[in-house]
Every structure is written in structure tokens, then in C-alpha cells.
Amino acid sequence: MEQPEPIEAFIIALPETAGSALYGIVDVLSATGTLWQELVGEGEGGTLIRPRIVSLNRKPFCCGNAIPVSPDLDLATAATAELIILPELWLAPTDDLSDRYRELKEWLVQRYHDGSTIYSACSGSVLLAASGLLEGREATSHWGYEDLFRRSFPRVRFKPDPNLVFADPSGRIVTAGGATSWHDLAIHIISRHCSPGEAMRIAKVYLLKWHCEGQLPYASLMRRQPHADSAVRRAEDWLARHFREANAVSGAVAACGIPERSLKRRFKTATGATLMRYVQNLRIEDAKRLLETERGPSEDVASAVGYENAAFFRRLFKRCTGLTPGQYRQMFQPVAHAANAAAD
Structure with a gap:
């Protein structure tokens, strides 16, 4: 043929x-x-x-x-x-x-x-x-x-x-x-x-x-945008240190010293994300790091990043990453372990 x-x-x-x-x-x-x-x-x-x-x-x-x-x-x-x-x-x-x-x-x-x-x-x-x-x-x-x-x-x-x-x-x-x-x-x-x-x-x-x-x-939820809004930058810096706290959004507002409504509007304009979404992204990124390196149950991970309701955390994690916390750990822990073994 x-x-x-x-x-x-x-x-x-x-x-x-x-x-x-x-x-x-x-x-x-x-x-x-x-x-x-x-x-x-x-x-x-x-x-x-x-x-x-x-x-x-x-x-x-x-x-x-x-x-x-x-x-x-x-x-x-x-x-x-x-x-x-x-x-x-x-x-x-x-x-x-x-x-x-x-x-x-x-x-x-x-x-x-x-x-x-x-x-x-x-x-x-x-x-x-x-x-x-x-x-x-x-x-x-x-x-x-x-x-x-x-x-x-x-x-x-x-x-x-x-x-x-x-x-x-x-x-x-x-x-x-x-x-x-x-x-x-x-x-x-x-x-x-x-x-x-x-x-x-x-x-x-x-x-x-x-x-x-x-x-x-694989996507990072946190990508800091270049902007010239000093109040928003103060909020970002404060949240980077305090995002695990129960009232992180109100804490960021207090730290900036401007009305809440004004900060929320300026924050969305400068970063493309709402204040609440920004906090969620920080928490989920931290949860990903813990799942890649730690072996504790997902309930402990949820609590460590600021969520007392483990079921809510699992739903949010799945929405942000496409995987459950368990699936994410199964996918990425072998990568972290391989890197550590190579370093040793």
C-alpha cells in the first residue's frame, strides 16, 4: 500500500x-x-x-x-x-x-x-x-x-x-x-x-x-498588580501579614484609615479583585503550601489558614483549584518530596 x-x-x-x-x-x-x-x-x-x-x-x-x-x-x-x-x-x-x-x-x-x-x-x-x-x-x-x-x-x-x-x-x-x-x-x-x-x-x-x-x-492566585494607590498598597501589605485573622477585611480597612466603601472601590480598581477575594486567594495559596508539605488532615489546614468551617474551606478550595484538598495533596506532595530528596 x-x-x-x-x-x-x-x-x-x-x-x-x-x-x-x-x-x-x-x-x-x-x-x-x-x-x-x-x-x-x-x-x-x-x-x-x-x-x-x-x-x-x-x-x-x-x-x-x-x-x-x-x-x-x-x-x-x-x-x-x-x-x-x-x-x-x-x-x-x-x-x-x-x-x-x-x-x-x-x-x-x-x-x-x-x-x-x-x-x-x-x-x-x-x-x-x-x-x-x-x-x-x-x-x-x-x-x-x-x-x-x-x-x-x-x-x-x-x-x-x-x-x-x-x-x-x-x-x-x-x-x-x-x-x-x-x-x-x-x-x-x-x-x-x-x-x-x-x-x-x-x-x-x-x-x-x-x-x-x-x-x-498550577495557577498562582496571587499576582500583585503594579499600581500607584498607596492606600491599596498599605492594605496589601497588611493583609500579607494578617490574612489568617478572623476579621481580616475590617482589619485592613482600619489599618488604612480611610472609609471602608472607598477602600473597597479603590482596591478593586487597582488589583482587579475585591478585598474579600484577595483574602481568600491569600488563604488558599497558604493552604496549597501546607498541603504540599504537611501530612495533617484538611480540617487542620483549614483552621491554620483562617477557616473554622472545614466544609466551606473544601468547597472554596475546589472552586479555586479545580481539585479537592486531598486530590491536590496527592498531586503535588510527590513533587515536593522529590525536590527534598534531591536536595538531601
Whole structure:
């Protein structure tokens, strides 16, 4: 039986690109149809996807962490491909790419209109948003870029929780979440464009994990926003020390010396969170730390962070992280123990 032509996949590389994601995607997609077959003796198989690195020009350069890149194609010669993939970019949480890569943005829009399916991993979706392709559509990225999307791309319906989001009903724009979300993206691409069976084989060979739990368990609930409101900053500093106390909100108001209603309004404007939500986030982050390192029952954890009602704490924890306290401990304590063992 004649082997079909491999699917063309253009993988975009820029100076900001994370080398681990770039070459991880190249390696995994290149192995589709051949690696499992060689390992288990099922014959030679045949390459199913042909990834090619595309950049602004053909000149070799270094991407993130000084990893060398030699592009296969530039924008002028990369005319058509069934798949276009934007790997993770090393971007500051305030960098919306609005002031660069105009030619690449226009190229992406044209490729989409020509019929290509476009995928992004992690912060690659920031480039997609800057191109305008996500306007009025749902998208995800690393949870750390939620505020960037809220400020710079308010018409993008940002979803911080899922590991994959389809931007349109046809599925021709798909965004993936956190830094290793390229694993999920690779499994999805292989399953969709080759076969579910081949995706499972590749996942087994590379030990790729499908993050069915989404991003919530990994996200930090506390990200201090830059602002110039001194009263709000005093409240944040006071709460960092006293968030476990029973009347933390009223205590913060007293510490600031301004009317409660005024502080609550200014706090929400400066931080994006209500005072009560801010206290809850501090408490849940502290609970996560305890669950990662301690072995006591969740009731003790609840009490330690300021909740006497253990049932309420469990419900709140599940809402904030997507996991029960027990599930969270089971997921993250082995990581902490492994780190401690390595240090010893």
C-alpha cells in the first residue's frame, strides 16, 4: 500500500521562542508513524507529519536561552501548509507584541484565510491575539498572561482554566495553556490529523501526559498588580501579614484609615479583585503550601489558614483549584518530596 504524503506543518520560530517547546514539537511530530513501529518491531512505518521551522528569514539565530535555530523556510517561501504551530514565547506579563512582527501577523492572517489550521502553545496565543485572529473568540494561554489579555485584548474571551480551547466551531484555531501544554497540543494534533491510535502510541513513547485537570491546580492566585494607590498598597501589605485573622477585611480597612466603601472601590480598581477575594486567594495559596508539605488532615489546614468551617474551606478550595484538598495533596506532595530528596 502506497504511503500517503506527510502532512506539512510549519512551526514558527522567533528570537523569543522557547527552544524546549520548539524542538520538542519538531521531535514529536517527526516521530509520528515511525518511532513506535521501530521500537516494537511493527515494520518501518512511514512519516505522517513533516514539521518545518519557519522564521522571518533563513538566517540562523538563537532563540530563548541562546538555543540555536536554523530555519528551513522564511515567510516568503512558506506558502501553504495544513498546519501552522506557534510554540511558547518568552514574554514578560506586560508584553503584548503590539509593536513588532507586523509581517508575520499579516502572514498568519493570510494563511488562515487560505485554509491552514493554526495552533498555539502557551504564550504563542499572545502573537495570535496581536494578529487580530482571536478577536471576539475564546482562547487560552499560560495563566500568568490573564491580566495581559484583559488589558491589551479585551475582545478576546480569555479562559485561564482549560488546557485546550477551540476559538471557532470549525476548530481551525486552537490555543493551549501552560508552558508544557505543547504536550497536550501534540497529542491533539496527532490524534486529529493522523489517528487517535497513533497519538496514544506517541504519548506512550515520550511519556506525554494529557493534562485533563486543566491549569487551575498550577495557577498562582496571587499576582500583585503594579499600581500607584498607596492606600491599596498599605492594605496589601497588611493583609500579607494578617490574612489568617478572623476579621481580616475590617482589619485592613482600619489599618488604612480611610472609609471602608472607598477602600473597597479603590482596591478593586487597582488589583482587579475585591478585598474579600484577595483574602481568600491569600488563604488558599497558604493552604496549597501546607498541603504540599504537611501530612495533617484538611480540617487542620483549614483552621491554620483562617477557616473554622472545614466544609466551606473544601468547597472554596475546589472552586479555586479545580481539585479537592486531598486530590491536590496527592498531586503535588510527590513533587515536593522529590525536590527534598534531591536536595538531601
